Amino acid sequence: MDQIIVQGNGPLKGEIPIAGAKNACLALMPATLLTDQPLTLTNAPRLSDIRTMTELLQSLGAEVASLQDGQVLALSSHDLTSHRADYDIVRKMRASILVLGPMLARDGRAIVSLPGGCAIGARPVDLHLKALEAMGAELDLRDGYVHAKAPLGGLKGAVVDFPLVSVGATENALMAATLARGTTVLQNAAREPEIVDLARCLRAMGAQIEGEGTRTITVEGVETLQGATHPVVTDRIELGTYMLAPAICGGEVECLGGRMDLLPAFCEKLEEAGISVQDTPRGVKVSRANGRVHAVDVTTEPYPGFPTDLQAQFMALMCLAEGTSVLEETIFENRFMHAPELMRMGAQIEVHGGHATVTGVDRLRGAPVMATDLRASVSLILAGMAAEGQTTLSRVYHLDRGYEHVVRKLRGVGAQIERVKEE
Ligand SMILES: CC(=O)N[C@H]1[C@@H](OP(=O)(O)OP(=O)(O)OC[C@H]2O[C@@H](n3ccc(=O)[nH]c3=O)[C@H](O)[C@@H]2O)O[C@H](CO)[C@@H](O)[C@@H]1O
Numbered sequence: 001m002d003q004i005i006v007q008g009n010g011p012l013k014g015e016i017p018i019a020g021a022k023n024a025c026l027a028l029m030p031a032t033l034l035t036d037q038p039l040t041l042t043n044a045p046r047l048s049d050i051r052t053m054t055e056l057l058q059s060l061g062a063e064v065a066s067l068q069d070g071q072v073l074a075l076s077s078h079d080l081t082s083h084r085a086d087y088d089i090v091r092k093m094r095a096s097i098l099v100l101g102p103m104l105a106r107d108g109r110a111i112v113s114l115p116g117g118c119a120i121g122a123r124p125v126d127l128h129l130k131a132l133e134a135m136g137a138e139l140d141l142r143d144g145y146v147h148a149k150a151p152l153g154g155l156k157g158a159v160v161d162f163p164l165v166s167v168g169a170t171e172n173a174l175m176a177a178t179l180a181r182g183t184t185v186l187q188n189a190a191r192e193p194e195i196v197d198l199a200r201c202l203r204a205m206g207a208q209i210e211g212e213g214t215r216t217i218t219v220e221g222v223e224t225l226q227g228a229t230h231p232v233v234t235d236r237i238e239l240g241t242y243m244l245a246p247a248i249c250g251g252e253v254e255c256l257g258g259r260m261d262l263l264p265a266f267c268e269k270l271e272e273a274g275i276s277v278q279d280t281p282r283g284v285k286v287s288r289a290n291g292r293v294h295a296v297d298v299t300t301e302p303y304p305g306f307p308t309d310l311q312a313q314f315m316a317l318m319c320l321a322e323g324t325s326v327l328e329e330t331i332f333e334n335r336f337m338h339a340p341e342l343m344r345m346g347a348q349i350e351v352h353g354g355h356a357t358v359t360g361v362d363r364l365r366g367a368p369v370m371a372t373d374l375r376a377s378v379s380l381i382l383a384g385m386a387a388e389g390q391t392t393l394s395r396v397y398h399l400d401r402g403y404e405h406v407v408r409k410l411r412g413v414g415a416q417i418e419r420v421k422e423e
C-alpha cells in the first residue's frame, strides 16, 4: 500500500487548479438512469469514488465511457439490464444509494443494498426512504436490501417535509420527482451548491424544477427526460482544503476556478483567523503574512454554514493558532478521528462528545500517522506541511476517493511531498 511522505515546509507560492466536485458528480451520474438519451458530464474529477459509481451504473446495464483522461464522462442508460445495486459495490461508497430514486422513477422498481454505517457515523437512509414512500413507493427491507416498487402508473407527486437537512435524501427525492405524476414540494431541502448543480443538469434534461438553493424545491413531473451536456460545479471542499495550505504554511496561493460564494462561512472564519481571502478573475487568492493565526470557534452546519467536510482540515490550522478554539461537529457523531493523530504530532486537543477544544501550540512535529476517512487524511497532510521534520501518512486510499493529483498539486506550490510504495 502507498504512503505519503511530507516534510515541514516554508511559505507556499503559486496556483492550484480545482477540479469538479466529487459530491456533485456522484449525484449527477445516477441522473443517467432517468433517461434513455445520452448524458455527458464535463469537468468530472478523476477519483476512485467516480470509478466506483461507474462500476455500479455499469452493473445496472448503463454505458459509462471515460473520455479526455477522465474529465468527460459519457453516460447512457438506453438499455438497463438489472435493477439490483449489489452490496459488493454499495458497501464501498454510501452515495450508491442515489441510484434508488432514479431507477424507481423510470422503471418502477429497484433493489438496492443498504449502505450501512461508516467511520464518521451511522448515517441512516431513512429520510431517502420516507421521501420515496410519500411519493407512493412500496418499500420492503429484506436481507440488507431495499426492495422498492412504484405504484401502477408510476411515482406520484407529494409534499415531503424533511425533519432534518439531508443532502443525499434531497438529491434522491429530487431525481425521483422529475418523472413523478404531478407536483412534488421538497420542504427543508438541502441548499448545497451540489443540489443546485444537480437541479441545473436535470433542468437541461427537460425537468421542471424551481427553488433549488432555497429551502423549498418544487418539481412538476414530466413524462420523459432527454439527454444533456453539463459541466460539474467546482469542488468547494477541495477548494477549501487547498485554501488552508497557505493559511497553515504561509505564502500566497491562487485556487483556480474557485469562488468565495461556494464557501461563505468558511471564508468568513479564515478572515477572522487573520488570513486574507479574495476573489480574482481566475479563482480565489489566499495569503498569510508572517505571524500566527488567531483561534476562532467553528460550528459545522448545512450550507451556507461551515461544512463538516472542512472541519478536520480547519482543525489542522487551529492546532497552530494563537489561543484556544472550540470546534463543534453537529452533522456526524464520530468525526474527530483526526484529533488523536494530530495529537501524535504535538497538537493539544480535547474531545468531549461533539466538541473539540484545540489549544494552539507554537509548533507541530512530524510523525507516522494514519487516518480512517478522506478529510481526516488530508488534514494530516496539511498539519505535516506545517510540522518540523517528516510525517508519513498511511492508508492513502482514503485520499484517492476525493483528491485527484494531491501530490502534484501541492508540489506545484512548493510543498515537499511525495507518494511512495510502502516497504
Ligand atoms: C456524496 C456526498 O454528497 N456526501 C456528502 C453528503 O453526505 P450525505 O448525503 O450522506 O449527508 P446528509 O446530508 O444526508 O447527512 C446529514 C445528517 O443527516 C443524517 N441522515 C441523513 C439521511 C437520512 O436518511 N437520515 C439521517 O438521519 C446523517 O446521518 C447526518 O447526520 O452530505 C454531507 C453533509 O454535508 C457531506 O459530509 C458528505 O460529504
Ligand SMILES: C=C(OP(=O)(O)O)C(=O)O
Pocket: 023, 093, 094, 095, 118, 309, 374, 375, 402
Ligand atoms: C463524507 C464524505 O463523503 P461520503 O458522503 O461519500 O462518505 C466527504 O466527501 O467528506
